Amino acid sequence: MATLKLEIVTPEEKIYSEDVEMVTLPGSEGELGVYPKHVPLLTTLVPGELRVLKNGRETAMAIGEGFVEVRADAVSVLTDMALESEKIDIAAAEAAVERAKAAMKEDQTPEQVAAIQASLQKALAQLHVKHRRHHG
Template sequence: MPLQLEIVTPEARIFSGEVDSVVLPGSDGELGILPHHVPLVTTLKPGELVYSQTGKSEYFAVGTGFVEVTGGRVSVLTDMAKGESEIDEKSVEDALKRAQERLESIKHDSATEEVAMVQAMIQKSMAQLHVKRRRKNV
């Protein structure tokens, strides 16, 4: 019995279909989901989401969000989901550099909200580079 996976961002439904398994970056670490998984709701942190479909794996860089597993369904609601082909490595490297420079300039301020926002940008950039570079080396 396959899983029904849906990956949704505020902009679009990124993927909807049957898969054999899903591995994603949950709040407490990497989470593997197979058919008949116990129901759960957890937060999603920036990282790599991998799903397998008839022996072939697909890789996505994902941002923050939520994951709900119920019965044979996995719903991923995230602020970012990009496949390897959608990631422009040079643009992401530039964004990462700008975010790191911004973090250095504000780290002594008491603007913890801004620090958290910049750190989230850095994590999303790192997730995208990880997916892009991993696929280059395969």
């Protein structure tokens, strides 16, 4: 079966570098499924669930904002957060949601609001992935 090379990189480290059968990404224009020989593409990513199909098995991770470059034989993801389902701390993500909601009730500059919303979206993405993987 044809595969493509998936690389996921954060500012801190390379999180993932494997040959996969398919990857599904949370694109800014909606969910994006990529198979080998996909048309070249560069687009933005929003916080959400990234799913990987490898050896017939699907795994997931929560990702933050970023970019994806798709080539015929490779997908490169640059993101500010990437956490595999097993590494997600539900209590920490729930606390981040509560902190963000509390901060939104205070007077904030537009830049602060954007940062709070980004934190909230990342925390919600983590909770979605964790709950979907363990309850769905």
